[in-house]
Amino acid sequence: GAVVSQHPSRVICKSGTSVKIECRxxxxxxxxxxxxxxxxxxxxxxxxxxxxxxxxxYEQGVEKDKFLINHASLTLSTLTVTSAHxxxxxxxxxxxxxxxxxxxxxxxxxxxLTVT
Amino acid sequence: QKEVEQDPGPLSVPEGAIVSxxxxxxxxxxxxxxxxRQYSRKGPELLMYTYSSGNKEDGRFTxxxxxxxxxxxxxxxxxxxxxSATYLCAMSAAGGYxxxxxxxGTKLQVIP
Numbered sequence: 001g002a003v004v005s006q007h008p009s010r011v012i013c014k015s016g017t018s019v020k021i022e023c024r025x026x027x028x029x030x031x032x033x034x035x036x037x038x039x040x041x042x043x044x045x046x047x048x049x050x051x052x053x054x055x056x057x058y059e060q061g062v063e064k065d066k067f068l069i070n071h072a073s074l075t076l077s078t079l080t081v082t083s084a085h086x087x088x089x090x091x092x093x094x095x096x097x098x099x100x101x102x103x104x105x106x107x108x109x110x111x112x113l114t115v116t
Numbered sequence: 117q118k119e120v121e122q123d124p125g126p127l128s129v130p131e132g133a134i135v136s137x138x139x140x141x142x143x144x145x146x147x148x149x150x151x152x153r154q155y156s157r158k159g160p161e162l163l164m165y166t167y168s169s170g171n172k173e174d175g176r177f178t179x180x181x182x183x184x185x186x187x188x189x190x191x192x193x194x195x196x197x198x199x200s201a202t203y204l205c206a207m208s209a210a211g212g213y214x215x216x217x218x219x220x221g222t223k224l225q226v227i228p
Binding site for chain 2: 006105110
């Protein structure tokens with residue numbers, strides 16, 4: 001149980017374009033989803049917390065107009081990187097909480113974004 | 117000072133050894149303590165979580181929390197090459213429902 005999927009797993013885009021990453025909870029309902037960014041050999045950096053049906057809460061320093069988050073249903077949250085630049089290249093990971101499964105967060109497999 | 121400190125390693129041990137992984141923290145509000153395992157280029161996998169102080173055992177894994185010392189540990193018995201991964205400690209004041217603070221991770225290599 002508690003499986004989270006992400007799509008795509010890898011994406012390469014040109015500078016200035018937008019990229020959408022999907023995060024789905026497959027076997028549970030996730031009222032809260034989280035989006036992280038991870039640089040090589042560094043820990044997870046929380047970007048935003050997403051609650052179903054409401055606006056996402058962004059961490060300090062994260063541009064909400066650049067990283068658009070939509071949590072349209074209890075099983076789907078999307079992250080859109082708008083007007084991507086090479087410095088946005090990173091590993092993006094989502095997670096979700098399963099209220100029935102305990103306090104831990106369940107992570108997706110991650111999306112490797114490369115902006116050329 | 118970071119809220120959560122974790123030695124990045126790498127830590128190399130022979131197969132069958134007992135592995136000890138540790139984190140210290142400074143925020144007294146933390147009540148939930150978690151350990152995640154992350155293989156290269158994959159998302160973290162929740163291994164165990166504990167609430168408040170005490171021990172919890174699951175197979176070859178034992179998690180310990182000492183809130184008085186603000187110190188948590190993960191022990192792996194009879195380590196296997198498949199245990200080679202990065203282990204991240206994580207903690208929060210209100211469980212995974214709210215913000216979780218992660219350590220930087222300790223890279224473990226179990227040598228056959």
